Amino acid sequence: MLRLLPRHLLPPRAHRAISPTASPLSRRRALLLLGFGCCRGPPPAHSYASMAPPPVAKKVPRQLVDHGDVRVDNYYWLRDDSRSDPDVLAHLRAENDYTAAVMSDVKQLEDEIYAEIRGRIKEDDIDAPLRKGQYYYYERTLTGKEYVQHCRRPVPTDAPITVHDVMPTGPDAPDEHIILDENVKAEGHDYYSIGAFKVSPNNKLVAYAEDTKGDEIYTVYVIDAESGEYVGQPLKGITSDIEWAGDDHLVYITMDSILRPDKVWLHKLESDQSSDACLYHEKDDTFSLGLQASESKKYLFVESGSKNTSFIFYLDTSKQNKELVVLTPRVYGIDTTASHRGNHFFITRRSDEFYNSELVACPLDNVAETTVLLPHRESVKIQEVQLFDNHIAVYERENGLPKVTLYRLPAIGESIGQLQGGRTIDFIDPTYAVDPEESEFHSSVLRFNYSSMRTPPSVYDYDMDSGVSVLKKIKPVLGGFDASNYVTERKWAAAADGTQIPMSVLYRKDLVKLDGSDPMLLYGYGSYEICIDPTFRGSRLSLVDRGFIYVIAHIRGGGEMGRKWYEDGKLLKKKNTFTDFIDCAEHLIKNKYCSKEKLCINGRSAGGLLMGAVLNMRPDLFKAAVAGVPFVDVVTTMLDPTIPLTTAEWEEWGDPRKEEYYYYMKSYSPVDNVAAQEYPNILVTAGLNDPRVMYSEPAKYVAKLRDLKTDGNLLLFKCELGAGHFSKSGRFEKLQEDAFTYAFILKALGMTPKMASV
Incomplete structure (x- = not known):
């Protein structure tokens, strides 16, 4: 259940790349x-x-x-x-x-x-292929090209997915097929961005959302995955939120005059956009709509949310009559996200009472009957949940650091109670990032991305039964990068009100003196x-x-230390954000990190x-x-x-x-x-x-x-x-x-x- 993010003033995504290669230290010093x-x-x-x-x-x-x-x-x-x-x-x-x-x-x-x-980038590269159905899907970059190619290869086996699963390459491997080359599509445009690339359940079609101005107003095209031929006319003036509802329908969202996502639509392939059915219109201008498919792909979830409140509809993609049904009610101050597995919906709920969220499950046929799976905890914030046939991966934060805890679920059809005996994945760096990657629902393999300021993005497959972890891809870093030359630290600065503000620090150990003379x-x-x-x-x-020295100040208003960390840096407490940053700067100066x-x-x-x-x-x-x-x-x-x-x-x-x-x-x-x-x-x-x-x-x-x-x-x-x-x-x-x-x-x-x- 990956969180539906509204269109806030987001920071840029961290660039994903890139793994170490060795180089003589003395030569680097001379340079x-x-x-x-x-x-x-x-x-x-x-x-x-x-x-x-x-x-x-x-x-x-x-x-x-x-x-x-x-x-x-x-x-x-x-x-x-x-x-x-x-x-x-x-x-x-x-x-x-x-x-x-x-x-x-x-x-x-x-x-x-x-x-x-x-020069640090390996320009011709592919990301870690993901096996879905009878294909491996991946993105490829080419030397000198600005944009990616979306590719796939057939899977030559019916064997179950394991952490050791590897896409075959070489002369005897199944042929690579380029579904979409963004470099070709970008020709003639000063700006080009694909905001969504969605393969149909039967793997025959692809819907992609295209922006050629940077205004985040997209046009959606449907193409045949093999021939690349267009299917029907494009859908215009929509967000990048699109999902397949079966093999012949799309669900998408449009915006009002102030670019607020306010309407969700059902589109039948090869019909005219003007005949699409509006499934829901959110008229409250403090709320915006988001769209997400469950990991099982059996349900779509439409979330209407403000900063404090969200409620959810679901759509059963298997039914001929595709309509939205209320899953969680609209109650001010209650914030929910949802997903599905077997005969249950799984719902993360946040409120003033359980501000770091609790996880509950409810039967498909009685959504009002909830069972608490993970209760609210003062020190642990539930950030995201990822479901599988037999497992659940819970992405959490404790003391400002991300963690991933894995639980085995009862067999589908059995009763579900409070989750017990979770296994937590260990990470090495003192400060780091862990992000969920798309994983195959019908497997026991969790895929995630790990990095730190000195560790290039690394894609791991983790066997949730055995605890075995396999590195699938580490982005190469050319140009003599050696991770052992760099130091990452976690430091704390005291704010004026006594609050401890965490900071993530990176520097090169052979160059930094820590006597106040270093630039920062x-x-x-x-x-x-x-x-x-x-x-x-x-x-x-x-x-x-x-x-x-490079430092990130994890100041209030963000979410690093839990929900209250955010609430203490917004509205009439917004100035805490600014004074925290100043206090971090003064702490670094006082402790000789800079001047x-x-x-x-x-x-x-x-x-x-x-x-x-x-x-x-x-x-x-x-x-x-x-x-x-x-x-x-x-x-x-x-x-x-x-x-x-x-x-x-x-x-x-x-x-x-x-x-x-x-x-x-x-x-x-x-x-x-x-x-x-x-x-x-x-x-x-x-x-x-x-x-x-x-x-x-x-x-x-x-x-x-x-x-x-x-x-x-x-x-x-x-x-x-x-x-x-x-x-x-x-x-x-x-x-x-x-x-x-x-x-x-x-x-x-x-x-x-x-x-x-x-």
Whole structure:
């Protein structure tokens, strides 16, 4: 039962890649000394001020009056819902040109970093094949190509799936068939993303959802899996939530005018979309719909959820009369997810009483009769549940770390009671990430993905009967990566109220001195109960191999330490998120991990709000900051229900139509609190087609900073004019963005090379 996530201001997914190869340490040290071991000091602030002047946004004062309070927004004109206003586009292009000009002196460095990052990737590779029915399914990447191929091979045996199951390759192996080549589909598009790729139950058809703008509005195509020929006409203007309801029907979700997923539809193949049946319309604009198939594939679940409440319908895919039936009722404060096995539904329930969730089961023919399988526990949060014929895997969190506990279930048809005698999988690193992978329901093999900041993503198959674990795939990391050179640590910082804040730390042990002189990049998010786990990211090594310490601050507002951790960082407690981050920074400085002069910070989306807030609160604490697609105009956005996501966000940030929330939000909203003071070096990014954080928010933020800040430090704004919230779509294009960001950080710290690296 994989959680249905609403379309919040999500952080980017950690890049999955990549496994160690050996390299002589002495050679690496020599390269570092020649390239970046010797650095000049940062240039004086006035040297930036002497450059060509940055774009100055015109001021068109607009009074915004709420609760008798008057705010003047000089840059409201930058918001253009059509994204076609020539003055707005001219200003964004001018900002991009200015950023390119200022960064031109480190373009060679950027290119070198890009080459490093790309050089760590095995460009021609396949992921771990998954056996489903009579086929192995997998994705393949090709040298020089931005996108993946979706492939399959026939299974040459009827033997049961085991952890030792391996897809045959070589001259005698069944032929590979390329179902879909994204590289071909992406031709002619500046942006291309497939949000869903769903194979029909009989393996004959594939439905895939395509976005060619970055606005997350998808078109769904159905193709014959063998010939690639289209079946029927495409479905337009939908979300990426699609599921098969048998072999000849699709269920999908559409959005309203503010891009809120509000209607679920049933589509019969080869019929016109206009004749599709609406199964449910969610009219409450604080709720959004999500769609999920059970692991058994016998039921579809439609969840309608807000931040505090969710309820579920189910659809029996085997019935001719396909309609939704209520599974869990709509009760404020009760949050549920569901799945199915045998003659029971399995339901995870959360409320104020059992805030870390409990797991219950109910018979298909009497959903009101529930049996508690796992009771609520104060210290353990149930995060996800994955069902099998004979087992259940429970993904939990305890003391901020993920864990996986496995239970054997009674035979189908037997009574189910409280789960006993669970087996927990052991993990090695002090801080790490574990994520469920798709597994075959009719097997005893659990597949999961493990990584840490020094351990590349590793796919394991785990036999839930024997406890045997087999590594199926570890992403190769080229370029001399050796995991033993790196140290990961878990540290704790005390917040002002005594709360202990966990931090995940990565550094290279032969380069870091821990005497306060090391440069650092501190990352934070802290919203939506999202856990920012310490996954591996190959591009990060381009900083760490230059002597940086990389730290993730697991601040309140996230979900790392349980539900209360989230609730203590939202609504009228939101400032805990910001002060936690500041307290982490000060702890790291006090304990000689860095100094103010070497401390850089980074956050994205809701983490960009974090950046804007702490820069206003403590601009003296940081040397440089990167705010990616930042949610910074909090009050104005949350007062406007016509903007995508606003109504659904009132339970996260508060409804500023109410005076208490208005003034609290105003007290931290970055745009509303930019002051005439010195700020560190700042890079801000945006995407013109972003449906989550409108490009105008960071544009206004930068314009106001330019007007008021009293320093000569870098302030750069980079807006992708052909992308959305997650920037460019190609895998190498994304690496270029990382290289640009790192070049900015190194420039801000004065860590540019005296000579070209070898």
